[in-house]
Amino acid sequence: MMLDRLFAPTPDGQSRPALHGAARIGIGGPVGSGKTALIEQLLPMLQARGISVAVITNDLVTAEDAERLRRSGIIDPARVLAVEAGACPHTVIREDPTLNLLAADELDERFPDVELVIIESGGDNLASTFSLDLVDWWIFVIDVAGGGDIPRKRGPGVLQCDLLVVNKIDLAPHVGVDLAQMLAEAEAVRDGRPIIGTNCRSGFHIDAVAEAIARAVLVER
Amino acid sequence: MTGHLHHHHHHAEHAHSHDGGAGHAITVTTIIGSRIDPMLSRWLHDIQHHGQVETISLETRDMARRRLRAITDHGTECMIALPRTECLYDGAVLLMEDRRAIVVRVSQENWLRLRPVTAADALSLGYAAGNLHWRVRFTGGDLEIALEEPADTYLARIADLIERGRVVVVTPKARAA
Numbered sequence: 001m002m003l004d005r006l007f008a009p010t011p012d013g014q015s016r017p018a019l020h021g022a023a024r025i026g027i028g029g030p031v032g033s034g035k036t037a038l039i040e041q042l043l044p045m046l047q048a049r050g051i052s053v054a055v056i057t058n059d060l061v062t063a064e065d066a067e068r069l070r071r072s073g074i075i076d077p078a079r080v081l082a083v084e085a086g087a088c089p090h091t092v093i094r095e096d097p098t099l100n101l102l103a104a105d106e107l108d109e110r111f112p113d114v115e116l117v118i119i120e121s122g123g124d125n126l127a128s129t130f131s132l133d134l135v136d137w138w139i140f141v142i143d144v145a146g147g148g149d150i151p152r153k154r155g156p157g158v159l160q161c162d163l164l165v166v167n168k169i170d171l172a173p174h175v176g177v178d179l180a181q182m183l184a185e186a187e188a189v190r191d192g193r194p195i196i197g198t199n200c201r202s203g204f205h206i207d208a209v210a211e212a213i214a215r216a217v218l219v220e221r
Numbered sequence: 222m223t224g225h226l227h228h229h230h231h232h233a234e235h236a237h238s239h240d241g242g243a244g245h246a247i248t249v250t251t252i253i254g255s256r257i258d259p260m261l262s263r264w265l266h267d268i269q270h271h272g273q274v275e276t277i278s279l280e281t282r283d284m285a286r287r288r289l290r291a292i293t294d295h296g297t298e299c300m301i302a303l304p305r306t307e308c309l310y311d312g313a314v315l316l317m318e319d320r321r322a323i324v325v326r327v328s329q330e331n332w333l334r335l336r337p338v339t340a341a342d343a344l345s346l347g348y349a350a351g352n353l354h355w356r357v358r359f360t361g362g363d364l365e366i367a368l369e370e371p372a373d374t375y376l377a378r379i380a381d382l383i384e385r386g387r388v389v390v391v392t393p394k395a396r397a398a
């Protein structure tokens with residue numbers, strides 16, 4: 001009958017469908033927790049998986065992080081855009097993400113091959129969260145040196161993010177933090193949602209972060 | 222009528238099944254229409270008899286996403302990748318084949334209902350809710366908060382209002398979907 005003609009079964013093994021622009025993920029967290037360091041570690045790992053990436057940085061008044069990435073040699077400098085966040089870095093990722101949306105649209109337009117746009121938020125406090133109008137999925141990065149009691153403070157960033165990264169685990173013995181306890185407390189306040197402990201200097205567990213990103217927002221190849 | 226056929230054509234182009242060896246992942250890049258659209262509902266009804274209609278249950282929070290991986294109640298894995306201009310909704314039809322369809326459902330949502338005693342208390346409560354970016358709705362003189370965390374997490378943030386009796390917890394009530 002007519003239905004059968006209309007509803008031709010979807011062919012298997014076809015080339016991947018055309019997507020409408022790249023997936024967008026956010027990386028937020030307190031000042032100096034290692035957001036840019038995480039991106040520096042992720043870029044080669046994502047590239048090795050054949051994923052084409054672009055980055056948007058949000059700095060307070062400069063383009064420091066963008067410049068750092070452009071100079072790094074790990075990404076085409078044209079694929080790094082800087083948004084000046086002003087004094088209130090959380091505003092441009094939550095209440096009014098217009099500037100970041102425009103930057104992401106621009107990347108989609110200029111680089112149609114880009115599959116993933118990473119948006120680094122300006123360093124903020126534990127209350128900063130990303131609007132899901134801006135990103136599809138987001139990571140919050142805290143670090144061991146910031147204090148083992150951070151998870152217990154139940155900041156919205158720590159609670160609501162899709163993945164919590166606890167960075168600088170190498171520093172735990174030096175700053176007197178019980179890493180196992182810190183991770184257990186983070187797990188408890190997050191009701192079992194994902195947490196990964198990383199060392200963004202050595203690259204430890206970056207593969208797990210890359211896998212989580214691919215799993216969450218990238219079409220399987 | 223033409224509109225529906227057009228949508229349908231889109232589905233064939235934009236919803237791809239591909240065997241990744243392990244499972245059967247489907248990429249969805251557009252919403253075909255609503256489950257309650259007369260023609261789609263007729264088609265869904267037919268599929269129900271000749272095949273199966275699968276459901277993806279999503280929490281309200283996830284409805285705001287344009288990209289997400291989800292699994293239907295029949296175990297079919299879907300990568301949803303919508304244009305930025307499209308938005309998921311309850312009853313969105315994501316896939317329509319001759320013997321299979323996939324429909325989105327919003328799973329049950331829980332609300333914490335709070336009652337401020339005076340107008341001044343209502344101002345304090347409203348201020349706190351706005352400041353903390355809670356998702357709220359108003360029912361009569363009460364404020365209801367959509368629970369994305371356990372109720373205690375919210376109550377802890379307004380502990381002073383609760384302890385001083387300025388705001389009363391009416392009920393953590395569950396609304397069936």
Ligand SMILES: Nc1nc2c(ncn2[C@@H]2O[C@H](COP(=O)(O)OP(=O)(O)OP(=O)(O)O)[C@@H](O)[C@H]2O)c(=O)[nH]1
Nearest residue numbers: 030031032033034035036037123167168199200201
């Ligand atoms: N020991 C150690 N140091 C780290 C690690 N990750 C980052 N750092 C250092 O921490 C400092 C801050 O790292 P960034 O990547 O600039 O942090 P950020 O979060 O991007 O900082 P802002 O953008 O200014 O908020 C740098 O000196 C890094 O070398 C880590 O895993 N272990």
Ligand SMILES: [Mg+2]
Nearest residue numbers: 035036065120
């Ligand atoms: Mg940085």
